[in-house]
Amino acid sequence: xxxxxxxxxxxxxxxxxxxxxxxxxxxxxxxxxxxxxxxxxxxxxxxxxxxxxxxxxxxxxxxxxxxxxxxxxxxxxxxxxxxxxxxxxxxxxxxxxxxxxxxxxxxxxxxxxxxxxxxxxxxxxxxxxxxxxxxxxxxxxxxxxxxxxxxxxxxxxxxxxxxxxxxxxxxxxxxxxxxxxxxxxxxxxxxxxxxxxxxxxxxxxxxxxxxxxxxxxxxxxxxxxxxxxxxxxxxxxxxxxxxxxxxxxxxxxxxxxxxxxxxxxxxxxxxxxxxxxxxxxxxxxxxxxxxxxxxxxxxxxxxxxxxxxxxxxxxxxxxxxxxxxxxxxxxxxxxxxxxxxxxxxxxxxxxxxxxxxxxxxxxxxxxxxxxxxxxxxxxx
Amino acid sequence: xxxxxxxxxxxxxxxxxxxxxxxxxxxxxxxxxxxxxxxxxxxxxxxxxxxxxxxxxxxxxxxxxxxxxxxxxxxxxxxxxxxxxxxxxxxxxxxxxxxxxxxxxxxxxxxxxxxxxxxxxxxxxxxxxxxxxxxxxxxxxxxxxxxxxxxxxxxxxxxxxxxxxxxxxxxxxxxxxxxxxxxxxxxxxxxxxxxxxxxxx
Numbered sequence: 001x002x003x004x005x006x007x008x009x010x011x012x013x014x015x016x017x018x019x020x021x022x023x024x025x026x027x028x029x030x031x032x033x034x035x036x037x038x039x040x041x042x043x044x045x046x047x048x049x050x051x052x053x054x055x056x057x058x059x060x061x062x063x064x065x066x067x068x069x070x071x072x073x074x075x076x077x078x079x080x081x082x083x084x085x086x087x088x089x090x091x092x093x094x095x096x097x098x099x100x101x102x103x104x105x106x107x108x109x110x111x112x113x114x115x116x117x118x119x120x121x122x123x124x125x126x127x128x129x130x131x132x133x134x135x136x137x138x139x140x141x142x143x144x145x146x147x148x149x150x151x152x153x154x155x156x157x158x159x160x161x162x163x164x165x166x167x168x169x170x171x172x173x174x175x176x177x178x179x180x181x182x183x184x185x186x187x188x189x190x191x192x193x194x195x196x197x198x199x200x201x202x203x204x205x206x207x208x209x210x211x212x213x214x215x216x217x218x219x220x221x222x223x224x225x226x227x228x229x230x231x232x233x234x235x236x237x238x239x240x241x242x243x244x245x246x247x248x249x250x251x252x253x254x255x256x257x258x259x260x261x262x263x264x265x266x267x268x269x270x271x272x273x274x275x276x277x278x279x280x281x282x283x284x285x286x287x288x289x290x291x292x293x294x295x296x297x298x299x300x301x302x303x304x305x306x307x308x309x310x311x312x313x314x315x316x317x318x319x320x321x322x323x324x325x326x327x328x329x330x331x332x333x334x335x336x337x338x339x340x341x342x343x344x345x346x347x348x349x350x351x352x353x354x355x356x357x358x359x360x361x362x363x364x365x366x367x368x369x370x371x372x373x374x375x376x377x378x379x380x
Numbered sequence: 381x382x383x384x385x386x387x388x389x390x391x392x393x394x395x396x397x398x399x400x401x402x403x404x405x406x407x408x409x410x411x412x413x414x415x416x417x418x419x420x421x422x423x424x425x426x427x428x429x430x431x432x433x434x435x436x437x438x439x440x441x442x443x444x445x446x447x448x449x450x451x452x453x454x455x456x457x458x459x460x461x462x463x464x465x466x467x468x469x470x471x472x473x474x475x476x477x478x479x480x481x482x483x484x485x486x487x488x489x490x491x492x493x494x495x496x497x498x499x500x501x502x503x504x505x506x507x508x509x510x511x512x513x514x515x516x517x518x519x520x521x522x523x524x525x526x527x528x529x530x531x532x533x534x535x536x537x538x539x540x541x542x543x544x545x546x547x548x549x550x551x552x553x554x555x556x557x558x559x560x561x562x563x564x565x566x567x568x569x570x571x572x573x574x575x576x577x578x579x580x581x
Contacts, residue, residue: 108488125414126489127407174387330414362493364391364416 018060021303023048023293024082024112025063026093026103031070032192032217036095036282039252040117043278043286043320044092051294058298061290064088068099075099076106083110089305090115092289095282096216097121097163104128113305115289117282119248119268121167122361128305130292130312131332132321133285134269136171137360139247142337143267144175144212145371146351147245152209153181158199158223159214161188168214168247171363178368184208189215194222200230207236213246220249221257228260239263250280254345261342269335270321271347278320288319288333292326324356332359388497391416393434398422398447399462400439404486408437408462411492433457435496437483440474441465453478458503460495462487480506522559529562532569 068074159165184206313328340347461479481499534543551561
């Protein structure tokens, strides 16, 4: 398709002639997961600025921003509006699976492509989405393998009451069984609920070896605080004995739980090592999304989504997540896997994969025997 | 029967798509590949290797009985119907094949994974029920044999209850079903009878 000339136009930016490409940015700046939306937004806007300032790039991005304000029902109409009323064919956006699933029909109808930068629960491979953050074989599976080998196999599963928590805990039940452990309890809190006292009592009564946390936002912050209080009261529940482990807790939220997160674990594709930016895996993944998009538009010579999809997987991309490849079959990124322990508002890396782990969003290649045998490299 | 939820293991499963090349089903092979299946496309003839496939997707619009090397409804794997025209005759034909799930064309990213899981579950359930029905039918057909065996045994015991208990004990010691034990008893009885007859004559 020869859309580029029609929709883009030329602007002077520094010396070289750059072709302007509009892209949608769809992150919530208020609501229960504001910090994650802000982290991704910072990553996307930072990468847009970097592309625009790069004299070797032939394109310049113009952000078309909309704010769904944490309301899941607002995402689809705003996505449709961007695709209908502006030249943008690509959206960087969505944090929750709920909002992503709302947006997909609009993308299908109007031929748009969503660049999704949050970790999610897998079991999806829409050709209208490029998945830049981890799915379960890149977060939950290595995390359970890590803790089962070091702390014990019995788990307590907690989550916010929606698809992320349900699906993550469903996978975790299988993983725990395959590791030879048992699930001591499984509890859900409504989104935004901070009454965690009963939950903590149940954890105390059942004394699992670790707690898998799939709570989000304020519920998670309340849980870490209450669990720290339990640990002060009963040393069996200190993080070096029975840690809380997560796949979505990043540096973006550590200031909100400090000092109660100390010693607990997360499994992430990126851990902040002191550089100026990005400072969390959400930010890094959104930054990488824009970089890969810029590479692909330059390689395809157009921003037409079909053409962009064709060239996505052709070569590795130098991004904020490191050198990453996109798998053509699933449109998911191959990513590093890092297990970090909270120290202040940072993570210490405990273990990391050798190179990138190929995406397997449907866990079609999950092998219990290989998983529960150590395979990651020990850093310290 | 309790069935623990498991991570559905589809990696390396083989799917055959019986459909002529068409833009409306392009997304199907892509999606099956993304899920981790090996895909073979065929039209109009099924390759011989299709008999060993784990799933068969078939075109309802242009499909016909002779494409399949098995009688209608007796496919050895889960079937997923690819429905374009919803003409009642075509739906009826798909039903006669005993499709376990369906996808409406044009195929998109959504629907393929759920069709796989639904088809496999429905197929397994259908097979389990068929085996159970066959075994029940066999038992029903042997009712008369059981009656004859109990009558034969009761000639040596006090009453029919004892005869029935004895038949069960025989089945257990021979490690066969009650019906099979009854058949053996009846066979022995008639063998004895055939020996006896000449002496009496």
